[in-house]
Amino acid sequence: MIEVSGLTKAYGPTTVLDGIDFSVGDAQIAAIVGPSGAGKSTLARCINLLERPTGGTISVNGQELTSLSRRDLRAARRQIGTVFQSASLLRRLTAAQNVALPLRYVGLAEDEQRDRVRDLLDRVGLLDRANHYPAQLSGGQRQRVGLARGLALCPSVLLSDEATSGLDPDATRSILRLLMELRDDLGVTILVITHEMDVVRTVADAVAHLDHGRIVEHGAVGDVVRRSDSALSQALLPLPPAPAEGVRRTWRLRYSAPTVDPTWLAQVSRALHSDVAVLAALVEEHGTDQVGRLTVGLDASLDERQVAATFAAQGILASPVVAGVDELERAIA
Ligand SMILES: Nc1ncnc2c1ncn2[C@@H]1O[C@H](COP(=O)(O)OP(=O)(O)OP(=O)(O)O)[C@@H](O)[C@H]1O
Ligand SMILES: [Mg+2]
Incomplete structure (x- = not known):
């Protein structure tokens, strides 16, 4: 000790x-x-x-x-x-x-x-x-x-x-x-x-x-x-870069619970009545815990609050990517 x-x-x-x-x-x-x-x-x-x-x-x-x-x-x-x-x-x-x-x-x-x-x-x-x-x-x-x-x-x-x-x-x-x-x-x-x-x-x-x-x-x-989007957290598990998006809206996801149901993708798609496009993903186990960061594309017409709540129910923190802010965040990290 x-x-x-x-x-x-x-x-x-x-x-x-x-x-x-x-x-x-x-x-x-x-x-x-x-x-x-x-x-x-x-x-x-x-x-x-x-x-x-x-x-x-x-x-x-x-x-x-x-x-x-x-x-x-x-x-x-x-x-x-x-x-x-x-x-x-x-x-x-x-x-x-x-x-x-x-x-x-x-x-x-x-x-x-x-x-x-x-x-x-x-x-x-x-x-x-x-x-x-x-x-x-x-x-x-x-x-x-x-x-x-x-x-x-x-x-x-x-x-x-x-x-x-x-x-x-x-x-x-x-x-x-x-x-x-x-x-x-x-x-x-x-x-x-x-x-x-x-x-x-x-x-x-x-x-x-x-x-x-x-x-x-x-x-x-x-x-x-x-738990955090700090420089240390980003360095430990960097978010893969997201490809350019068309009519879909890009969201960033981060596992916020220690364990996340591995079938969440299908469940979220069903709940939102919409496909989830996985654009970039990094999911790992650390001990018995899972950690994950993903970039996904969702139909741009979906209600933001509903999307966030649907992911939250799976233990996943979701935030929409605002054009411009993304580059800024990367520059800081
Ligand atoms: N004996 C010393 N006298 C004066 N300054 C010192 C002495 N030893 C270290 N320093 C200063 O203390 C600071 C920290 O040095 P240290 O060697 O602990 O860094 P570090 O984090 O190990 O860096 P690195 O990753 O390059 O090994 C540096 O600015 C260094 O110049
Ligand atoms: Mg040293």
Whole structure:
């Protein structure tokens, strides 16, 4: 469990984090997204106190870190694993030796180190690369070695800062699979910093949007997508562009209930005595929830209120597209 409260961080006169409150529950994956320079990496570095916050508190598993003595902090940090972009492996050490570093640091016996390194490399699928040097590994393999090293001391909390950026889809998938295994099998609490919305959609239970050092939106991923038309929501599940329309009127639909009857299209058509033309659609499952955005065409003569009410009865929010406004919305998003 990570609990951050009123966290601020300033470098001289520049405030980089401005009163951050958020928490990540046990065995949950939370994602932090936001533009470059928003303060994401600073936040990660503050959580394990690599960077001293200017104000606020940070608790990991109920232990408040900012007030600990140096020695207690060193011990507390062992429950926090980190994996950062480009993995920062030591070039002169093999994959196995890199993974063993934290174990050496805590003084684990040699043979126990060997066993543990084997287990870790096995977990990340790199047992056959144990004696390779970083330069002999692909970017994705280096990231996985970094992840193995981050897991060496069996942390209950893992901070991952852009661990998948720059990786190809296969390498990204294998890292994400590992993160989900850690959450599901070992109950690790994970904070994932990323600019890739696919990563958020694949692994995150919750998401927070950081901008200019503040959290501007946060929530369970399904809720964020379903409940709002914010920039974050649009980024997570973008509305497909609608083709040009003739005599029909274009409507935007958004699932507003967690579950929507899959036969709604037929039901709405019957209720309105009119065909519904599906112009663009994106419907996905998130956990047990469904999220969806569609653009549909309806007979222009239908009563707007009746149309909206008919969709609302299905758990779908419908709004007519007003020419001009649509482009404006897109420009903002
Ligand atoms: N040691 C430092 N001294 C002064 N300013 C810093 C320092 N570290 C970071 N900053 C500033 O803090 C801001 C946030 O940096 P940070 O690295 O947290 O951004 P980020 O959200 O991780 O961006 P990116 O997506 O590019 O990695 C930036 O404007 C950066 O210049
Ligand atoms: Mg960063």
